[in-house]
Amino acid sequence: TVHVLPQTPQLIALLTIIRDKNTQRGDFIFYSNRIIRLLVEEGLNHLPVKEHEVTTPLGRAYAGVRFEGKICGVSIMRAGESMEQGLRDCCRSVRIGKILIQRDEETAQPKLFYHKLPTDIADRWVLLLDPMNATGGSASMAVQVLKEKGVAEERILFLNLIASPEGIEHFASKYPKLRVITAFIDEGLDEKNYIVPGLGDFGDRHFG
Ligand code: HSX
Numbered sequence: 001t002v003h004v005l006p007q008t009p010q011l012i013a014l015l016t017i018i019r020d021k022n023t024q025r026g027d028f029i030f031y032s033n034r035i036i037r038l039l040v041e042e043g044l045n046h047l048p049v050k051e052h053e054v055t056t057p058l059g060r061a062y063a064g065v066r067f068e069g070k071i072c073g074v075s076i077m078r079a080g081e082s083m084e085q086g087l088r089d090c091c092r093s094v095r096i097g098k099i100l101i102q103r104d105e106e107t108a109q110p111k112l113f114y115h116k117l118p119t120d121i122a123d124r125w126v127l128l129l130d131p132m133n134a135t136g137g138s139a140s141m142a143v144q145v146l147k148e149k150g151v152a153e154e155r156i157l158f159l160n161l162i163a164s165p166e167g168i169e170h171f172a173s174k175y176p177k178l179r180v181i182t183a184f185i186d187e188g189l190d191e192k193n194y195i196v197p198g199l200g201d202f203g204d205r206h207f208g
Pocket residue numbers: 044067071090091092093094
């Protein structure tokens with residue numbers, strides 16, 4: 001299932017800044033971090049909570065809730081690493097796994113180079129991090145790795161800033177139980193399978 005963040009004026013303003021080719025690295029990082037933070041908070045909203053009562057300083061009971069599960073962030077390198085800090089800002093003791101997948105510049109086919117994941121990942125909720133979902137090939141390969149480690153599809157939330165309709169469709173048909181949370185669905189892909197209008201190469205703009 002796909003969840004698109006509420007298209008608020010602030011979100012669109014943030015997306016406008018990071019899409020602008022004249023935006024320099026410092027601003028790109030600052031403003032994309034604000035969107036990443038929204039994505040993480042929305043992702044956390046999809047995790048189950050249990051009833052939890054506390055006492056306020058006024059001695060009154062408050063019947064609230066609390067999240068009791070365990071989380072692991074998994075970034076698809078290199079671009080996905082840019083989302084790790086936003087996750088840490090919300091979940092201080094979160095574990096982080098890494099999967100290095102590179103898309104062939106000619107064929108757009110993803111290639112898996114490396115992965116390192118916490119050993120207890122199958123017991124955790126996994127927030128898969130990659131800012132761009134173009135053909136969906138890279139993320140789909142990452143999901144395959146997670147499934148081989150015993151992570152159930154319904155425990156994976158894929159967070160990204162910009163998705164193409166093709167990438168979204170890829171996931172909806174291949175992994176119907178996996179949740180995708182995205183800030184924006186763009187027009188489509190160009191002949192080189194880049195998202196348009198997009199924002200260029202996220203990794204290059206963020207890391208240099
Ligand atoms: C949960 O992860 C809640 O938002 C908690 O606040 C957080 C875990 O807490 P910590 O890792 O910052 O100690 O989703």
